[in-house]
Amino acid sequence: MQNMCFDTAFSSLKKLVADLSGSLPVKGIYQKLNQMSLPRFDWPSFRIGNLNARIPVVQGGMGVGISLSGLASAAANAGGIGIIAANAIGMLEPDYFKDGRAANIRVLRREIRTAREKSNGIIGVNIMVAVNDFHELLDVAIEEKVDLVFMGAGLPIKNIPVERMREAGVKAVPVISSARAAEMIFKMWKKIYNDVPDALVFEGPKAGGHLGFSEEQIDDPAFQLESIVPQVVEAVRPYEAEFQRNIPVIAGGGIFTGEDIYKALELGASAVQMGTRFVATNECDADAAFKEAYVQCSTEDIGLIQSPVGMPGRAIRNKFITDSEEGKRPPFRCAWQCLASCKAEKAKYCISIALNNARRGKLSQGFVFAGSNAYRVEKIMSVVSLVGELAEGFRQTARNKAASRIEIIIAEIQELRNQYDGMRVHIQDFQTAVIERLSKTLPLLHA
Secondary structure, three states, X not given: OOOOOHHHHHHHHHHHHHHXXXXXXXXXXXXXXXXXXXXXXXXXXXXXXXXXXXXXEEEOOOOOOOOOHHHHHHHHHOOOEEEEEOOOHHHHOOOOOOOHHHHHHHHHHHHHHHHHHHOOOEEEEEEEOOEOOHHHHHHHHHHOOOOEEEEEOOOXXXXXOHHHHHHHOOEEEEEEOOHHHXXXXXXXXXXXXXXXXXXXXXXXXXXXEEOOOOOOOOOOHHHOHHHHHHHHHHHHHHHHHHHOOOOOEEEEOOOOOHHHHHHHHHOOOOEEEEOHHHHOEOOOOOOHHHHHHHHHOOHHHEEEXXXXXXXXXXXXXXXXXXXXXXXOOOOOOOOOOOEOOOOOOOOOOOHXXXXXXXXXXXXXXXXXXXXXXXHHOOOOEOHHHHHHHHHHHHHHHHHHHHHHHHHHHHHHHHHHHHHHHHHHHHHHHHHHHHHHHHHHHHHHHOO
């Protein structure tokens, strides 16, 4: 039996057990099989502390205005976790170049409140640890009592207002790129705060945007989800026992289908983070031209860039990128020192300005960050349709996996039956031999 669907496999199993019950004393097995209720194969809900998402999907936080209140509220309403990205969020305002720090704070607060007006679901904020206004943006998230704060692009260890976050009911979710980073964060949180984060996101090298890996590591199997997710799950296990709480791991980077979600959960993850698929939705806050770049791109169009912030990133390569690599430098004015490590006077371009131009649909003056699977996007759809597609893909994968397991059980039962039939033949041969021996021996006893 090969590639049998679940219904066919289960029917074959029932027929096999019924046949056995007719010839062997195993009627209890058949009764037990008939009493069993079949699973629905739906994906599980996702819990972080007292937060319970109906679906195990976190919409990735995509900065410079890609995931704002529109996308975040839609993802939350669909049962997942919606994320507003705080990075350079103030670029939506006309006065950003006058006071970028104030603009970021103002827009983040406004977007959180707008998302709350649009949704009763779970809303989080993604804040880059590396930005100079990290703590001010974190203060806003705490004051507005968002459900979660995702903290990446650096290790969220020092000066985290853990007590205030707890008082406001704000969950802490670091974004990491290795099990070693997870161990370091948890060890230092325990030491400094006598507490630990509520969940972790492992973002693998197939993600879009800035990557926490060297170029050599990006295609190395040792750094993919399949290798690292189980390591991260194992790394937090002792802290779960010590602090008496479940600490779920969220897998991100390269998750595209419901089958991918199923595989991630089999690795030990409790949920997935998805960015690329949510960009290609009606509710994504970017311009239509930004989304259409995903639909139109090919495998060859997606590649790595060396970001001005000193990290590799994955994007849809275009003339803006090739021009910059050839040394062409568009004129720009630095709004403010948003990133401590940035040397604006030496940079080939301002990445925030480039990404904001792309968000506005001006792709000749910027570029689009995208995950490795962006070329697979065929159309723009609603968030509800996307979630429905993912759910069905998960369900079908679960059914196929169950069918495969049943096929194995059927083969094992058939082998056991063959062994039984062989034993029965041996028993019959033994019985015949004994009768023959007795037939020959008993008359001699009367002689």
